Amino acid sequence: MQESEKILMIGYDEIGLKGNNRRDFINRLISHISHAAHIPQKDLEHRQGRIYGNFSQERKPEIFNRLTKIFGIKWFSEAELLPHSYEQLQEAALKAAKVKKKQGAETFKIETRRSNKDFELNSRQINVQLGDEVRINAEMQVDVHTPDVTFFVEVRRDHIYLYTDPHDGPGGLPVGSNGSVLLLISGGIDSPVAAWHLMKRGLAVDCVYFHSPPYTGEKALEKVRNLVRVLSQWNIESMQLFVPYFTGIQEQMVEEMPESIWTVAQRRYMHRIADRLLERESYHGLATGDSVGQVASQTLENLQQIDQSTDTLVLRPLTGFDKDEIISIAKEIGSFEISIQPYEDCCVLFAPGNPSTRVKGDRLAYEERKLDDDALIEEALTRMQVENYSGYKDQYEMS
Amino acid sequence: MERQIYLDNNATTPLDPAVVKALQPYLYDRYGNASSVHHKGVEAEQAIDAQRRLIAHNLNVSPGEIYFTSGGTESNNLVLQGSVRRGMKKKQHIVTTAIEHSSVREVIDKLESRKIDVTRILPDEKGRISVGQITGALREETVLVSVMHVNNETGAILPVEDIGKAVHNYNSDITFHVDGVQAFGKYPVDLTYIDAYTFSGHKIHAPKGIGGLYIDEKCYVEPLLYGGGQESGVRSGTENVPGIVGLGKATELMFAEREKMLERLSSLRNLLVERLDGIADVHLNTSLEHSLPSTLNVSFPPVPGEVIVNGMSEKGVCISSGSACNARRKAKSHVLAAMGLEEKYIESSIRFSFSRQTGKTDINETFETLKELLPRLKKIARLQS
Numbered sequence: 001m002q003e004s005e006k007i008l009m010i011g012y013d014e015i016g017l018k019g020n021n022r023r024d025f026i027n028r029l030i031s032h033i034s035h036a037a038h039i040p041q042k043d044l045e046h047r048q049g050r051i052y053g054n055f056s057q058e059r060k061p062e063i064f065n066r067l068t069k070i071f072g073i074k075w076f077s078e079a080e081l082l083p084h085s086y087e088q089l090q091e092a093a094l095k096a097a098k099v100k101k102k103q104g105a106e107t108f109k110i111e112t113r114r115s116n117k118d119f120e121l122n123s124r125q126i127n128v129q130l131g132d133e134v135r136i137n138a139e140m141q142v143d144v145h146t147p148d149v150t151f152f153v154e155v156r157r158d159h160i161y162l163y164t165d166p167h168d169g170p171g172g173l174p175v176g177s178n179g180s181v182l183l184l185i186s187g188g189i190d191s192p193v194a195a196w197h198l199m200k201r202g203l204a205v206d207c208v209y210f211h212s213p214p215y216t217g218e219k220a221l222e223k224v225r226n227l228v229r230v231l232s233q234w235n236i237e238s239m240q241l242f243v244p245y246f247t248g249i250q251e252q253m254v255e256e257m258p259e260s261i262w263t264v265a266q267r268r269y270m271h272r273i274a275d276r277l278l279e280r281e282s283y284h285g286l287a288t289g290d291s292v293g294q295v296a297s298q299t300l301e302n303l304q305q306i307d308q309s310t311d312t313l314v315l316r317p318l319t320g321f322d323k324d325e326i327i328s329i330a331k332e333i334g335s336f337e338i339s340i341q342p343y344e345d346c347c348v349l350f351a352p353g354n355p356s357t358r359v360k361g362d363r364l365a366y367e368e369r370k371l372d373d374d375a376l377i378e379e380a381l382t383r384m385q386v387e388n389y390s391g392y393k394d395q396y397e398m399s
Numbered sequence: 400m401e402r403q404i405y406l407d408n409n410a411t412t413p414l415d416p417a418v419v420k421a422l423q424p425y426l427y428d429r430y431g432n433a434s435s436v437h438h439k440g441v442e443a444e445q446a447i448d449a450q451r452r453l454i455a456h457n458l459n460v461s462p463g464e465i466y467f468t469s470g471g472t473e474s475n476n477l478v479l480q481g482s483v484r485r486g487m488k489k490k491q492h493i494v495t496t497a498i499e500h501s502s503v504r505e506v507i508d509k510l511e512s513r514k515i516d517v518t519r520i521l522p523d524e525k526g527r528i529s530v531g532q533i534t535g536a537l538r539e540e541t542v543l544v545s546v547m548h549v550n551n552e553t554g555a556i557l558p559v560e561d562i563g564k565a566v567h568n569y570n571s572d573i574t575f576h577v578d579g580v581q582a583f584g585k586y587p588v589d590l591t592y593i594d595a596y597t598f599s600g601h602k603i604h605a606p607k608g609i610g611g612l613y614i615d616e617k618c619y620v621e622p623l624l625y626g627g628g629q630e631s632g633v634r635s636g637t638e639n640v641p642g643i644v645g646l647g648k649a650t651e652l653m654f655a656e657r658e659k660m661l662e663r664l665s666s667l668r669n670l671l672v673e674r675l676d677g678i679a680d681v682h683l684n685t686s687l688e689h690s691l692p693s694t695l696n697v698s699f700p701p702v703p704g705e706v707i708v709n710g711m712s713e714k715g716v717c718i719s720s721g722s723a724c725n726a727r728r729k730a731k732s733h734v735l736a737a738m739g740l741e742e743k744y745i746e747s748s749i750r751f752s753f754s755r756q757t758g759k760t761d762i763n764e765t766f767e768t769l770k771e772l773l774p775r776l777k778k779i780a781r782l783q784s
């Protein structure tokens with residue numbers, strides 16, 4: 001007997017999608033799947049609220065791996081493509097059941113959806129007949145609540161689709177469908193997780209990392225590069241990393257300003273430099289990995305002072321998260337192991353022993369007048385390095 | 400970056416061109432597996448045996464007592480794990496020092512967690528450990544003593560030959576291991592009372608991933624790796640023939656030039672110390688009389704050592720803060736801490752380590768670079784309370 005035809009089946013969440021939005025969503029998703037999973041666009045097709053793809057079996061592990069990182073995908077599975085014949089459906093289901101049984105599955109359920117009303121049996125009838133067949137001939141027990149395996153049957157206009165074990169996609173919206181932001185990344189645990197949440201909501205993310213040699217070393221920068229390499233897999237096209245030269249500002253800051261305001265002052269300069277990039281590269285806003293109240297720079301008073309350094313929208317997707325929640329996502333996306341490497345992104349010399357949790361605006365304005373702001377920010381930008389990481393391509397290359 | 404000055408030779412060394420030349424044929428035409436019966440196999444086997452004889456000759460031991468491994472870490476693990484019997488009812492006890500390399504320290508920590516007693520001897524403020532301190536710690540249950548020959552962070556030389564004699568006199572059943580990674584080829588050693596001696600290729604201008612171990616024929620060491628029975632069953636796995644040939648050549652070169660090199664490095668180190676003496680607040684962590692001249696550990700409080708390393712690296716000079724492995728773990732140097740150094744000296748310590756490729760201009764240029772770099776860093780470092 002000939003191997004039956006296998007097809008890739010991808011589900012997305014349609015809630016809230018209408019008209020142009022919907023078309024844009026689907027086109028973007030198809031292009032992302034094509035790009036990230038290396039499936040030619042001609043082999044991907046949108047029909048009746050699903051995306052279908054032709055693919056070769058030997059590429060399955062690679063494709064499945066990549067689909068788990070494409071925002072907008074709710075679930076995906078490999079399905080068997082069958083003609084509108086109950087006999088063939090039964091034969092295929094029984095064969096699949098026997099395989100599952102051999103792998104240790106004891107209980108099952110059948111879940112049928114029928115959009116083709118011309119088919120000889122309705123959903124309930126298929127559930128019952130096919131259920132009996134599998135129960136008797138594959139010797140498995142029915143369990144509708146917690147089955148070891150569920151056989152999904154979809155009777156559609158073109159074919160019948162039979163599949164088991166749908167995989168979860170990451171959900172969310174296709175990256176870029178809601179605009180773009182520039183994220184202030186550090187080597188820490190939080191900012192990569194913030195990037196992930198932003199991308200999940202359809203934002204394309206680029207990163208800016210403030211490097212201050214010799215106070216921070218090459219290793220700290222390399223650690224950030226590795227984080228961007230991981231994150232760029234979710235960003236589909238590529239991810240830019242801007243590395244402004246922050247040494248000049250920090251050195252003048254510690255010389256001119258009282259220690260207690262260093263933390264807030266540094267952040268204000270970071271935001272001002274990032275804001276200059278935002279104008280140049282036309283991002284819609286800035287983003288940070290702050291959550292409220294962990295450290296001095298994250299009290300509401302100080303966050304307010306930081307935000308008043310620019311006129312720009314600043315997104316802080318982790319505001320409501322606990323550290324545990326952040327860590328568990330970091331582990332899931334693979335940034336955690338990189339983030340906990342010990343190379344510091346801020347030298348101890350610029351970390352005040354006793355930072356103020358409530359810096360006053362007029363105080364900041366007064367202190368900041370002591371610095372050659374414009375010249376220092378200009379220097380930070382002229383000595384900036386710009387690097388580009390493109391999804392999977394750079395994962396194995398050495399710089 | 401045009402200029403490259405490399406003064407981090409305790410971390411690793413560049414290959415010697417003569418070593419490359421010696422091992423190259425074994426990367427190309429002489430690719431045989433030493434276990435094979437045909438002539439390609441014999442060719443490889445002969446090369447390995449020749450290196451074994453060469454190293455044994457230089458160490459004054461018999462070739463059957465030399466085993467090749469993947470490096471210092473494996474050699475240390477092999478002896479330490481392999482000479483302590485598992486599941487013994489009787490109490491077992493180990494004596495070691497508080498300044499060992501992580502590849503000794505971590506293994507012994509692990510053994511300790513399996514209910515084996517451990518005594519760790521602290522050095523004095525100059526990094527020295529005396530024979531009396533070791534013998535004073537010996538007990539009836541002592542099965543193993545492990546003491547490094549030369550410390551990788553300070554260069555301190557430990558009196559392992561005398562310790563060996565004393566341990567042997569106390570109880571000749573005790574296995575006495577010496578981690579000789581930083582001493583091999585640089586400092587003479589008499590193995591008469593040493594049961595096991597670790598060495599590594601990449602510290603002496605041979606490739607990374609090759610090393611060896613001397614084990615006295617009277618000692619039994621349980622293998623870590625089982626398989627094809629290579630290295631008399633002590634270390635299974637197809638031999639790294641190019642590595643072994645490289646290690647042999649590197650050993651030959653080191654032993655031939657040892658005395659000359661020590662003399663030269665001694666004057667180079669003196670030159671650096673003299674020049675550094677002119678810098679305010681410099682603190683020497685290496686005792687010049689009791690150390691190998693290839694290492695100089697100094698502090699410049701209050702500048703963090705890592706910041707100096709970064710700044711020097713930008714100028715093309717490679718040095719390290721603490722030990723290369725410590726820099727990664729961000730642990731403060733356990734060696735300097737064990738010596739009882741003040742925190743400010745530990746945090747601001749840097750290490751220069753030289754090799755036979757180091758020249759006078761390297762020293763002078765390194766000094767000039769440091770002199771130029773330090774004032775700015777000191778000024779910034781002093782601004783924080």
Ligand SMILES: Cc1ncc(COP(=O)(O)O)c(C=O)c1O
Pocket residue numbers: 409410469470471472473500502547549550551578580581599600601608610
């Ligand atoms: C004293 C000492 N022992 C052991 C080692 C480990 O040797 P290897 O790098 O060959 O594993 C080193 C080097 O890092 C060392 O300095």
